[in-house]
Amino acid sequence: MIKKFYITTPIYYVNDKPHLGHAYTTIAADILARYHRFIGDEVFFLTGTDEHGAKVAKSAEKVGKTPKQFCDEISALYTSLWDALNISNNDFIRTTDQRHEIGAKKFIEKLREADAIYEGSYEGLYCTGCEKFLTEKELVDGKCPDHKICPDKISEKNYFFKLDKYAKKVQELIEKDKIKIEPENIRSEVLGLFKQELENFSVSREKVAWGIKVPWDESQVIYVWVDALSNYITALGYGSSNDANFKKYWPTDLHLMGKDIIKFHAIYWPAMLLAAKLAVPKHIFANGYFTVNGQKMSKTIGNVIDPNDLVKKYGSDAARFLIISQFPFGQDGDVKAEKFDEQFNANLANGLGNLVSRVTAMYLKLDLKKCKGKVLENKEVVRLVTNAWKNYEKFMEENKIDQSLKTTFSLVKFANEYISVEKPWELFGKDDEKCALVLCNLIEIIRHIAWMIYPFLPETAENILTQFSMWDEESKLEYAKLKKWKRFDLDLQVKKAQALFPRI
Secondary structure (H helix, E strand, C coil): CCCEEEEECCCEECCCCCCHHHHHHHHHHHHHHHHHHHCCCEEEEEEEEECCCHHHHHHHHHCCCCHHHHHHHHHHHHHHHHHHCCCCCCEEEECCCHHHHHHHHHHHHHHHHCCCEEEEEEEEEEECCCCEEECHHHCECCECCCCCCCCEEEEEEEEEECHHHHHHHHHHHHHCCCCEEECHHHHHHHHHHCCCCCCCEECEECCCCCCCEECCEEEEEECHHHHHHCHHHHCCCCCCCCCHHHHHHCCCCEEEEEHHHHHHHHHHHHHHHHHCCCCCCCEEEEECCEEECCECCCCCCCCCCCHHHHHHHHCHHHHHHHHHCCCCCCCCEEECHHHHHHHHHHHHHHHHHHHHHHHHHHHHHCCHHHCCCCCCCCHHHHHHHHHHHHHHHHHHHCCCHHHHHHHHHHHHHHHHHHHHHHCHHHHCCCCHHHHHHHHHHHHHHHHHHHHHHCCCCHHHHHHHHHHCCCHHHHCCCCHHHHCCCCCCCCCCCCCCCCCCCCCC
């Protein structure tokens, strides 16, 4: 039975151009989306941009543009980067899209119909950088801990969501893993929030012009966070007559995001969905914070990495590899930018690229047609590859994509060592049968490596399989057949090709 798999990234705020953090989460989502397509699931992969709120309006004003002009330009930078990184999203939602506005208004109307919204006045501390209200205890020396600025004291009429009416149910769903939250430390952090006093929160703003008007009160706009969260359903057609995708793909199978926005996704969002009588997300996964060369990314320091620069220098696949392989997915970590060249050479040029190049050269040089019949497989090698697939799948299903990548590159290491030990060039003419066995084992290992790296390095995988005349035939096969060890004739058409990853 074919399963559906709906995966999302957060929609990225357009106050500035995309950076490494945005690329990291989106590449991770792309890897998981490609894997689930690979195993036969029907996948819908969504990303997009969050374009309303006071911060966007201020950023636009600084550069002398209207908010819409500014949003159009920055949003285009995201779509351009995702093209450069070969991101396979099915849709790209913008909160300035008319389809989103229609759905967002429908959603907040549903909350009102459920008596989950009330009118009230609020006075509090608001950080425009975070686009959220802060409590005194969240401040550090009177400033927002993230943006290092004093929040504005705001007093205004708002509409509020009755979180107190739904919080206990959300807590129960998380405790029972009906809403699965990972990693475990993030789950514990979210459950800890329920022990604090969770206040009802604003769903509208009175003194913000740039946003979607509240349907029943146009003096208010929908609060940017409520507006943004609803993208996960509006992109599927919620609130429109064309809601086939919503009926097919909702609820989300996996929300990916940075841990700084976990409270909104793990508490506020499920609570609002319950009020609107919609299914809650199945799984929420938060990746950690990262630094660059031991320091937080900062324009002042000059350590902000533009992913476009990585693509220009290393190519799309290598950039994907370097971004995603820096540290365990879901944990905090440090990106060693000064070691990119070293990592590129060690893993891609000397590792995978060298393996494919050596085996190709030997196969073309040695006339294996002199070896009669088909080659029997080496049982130890078959067992090794079979176990590698089991580990690879286990890690992918657990969203431990860095571990799946390590499993794949452990096969690359094994294959290069296998060449050094067996020395097939010395066997030719002396023991043709063993020579053929070694080379065919190597080609078959490379075939498995190519399919394992397909979600991570899609262009490279296709290039390898094309070089060994396997792509056209195998790309149509089911996953279960692709991962099996197979025998093949010795007259395989192997093509000489340029190096996959020229050394830097």
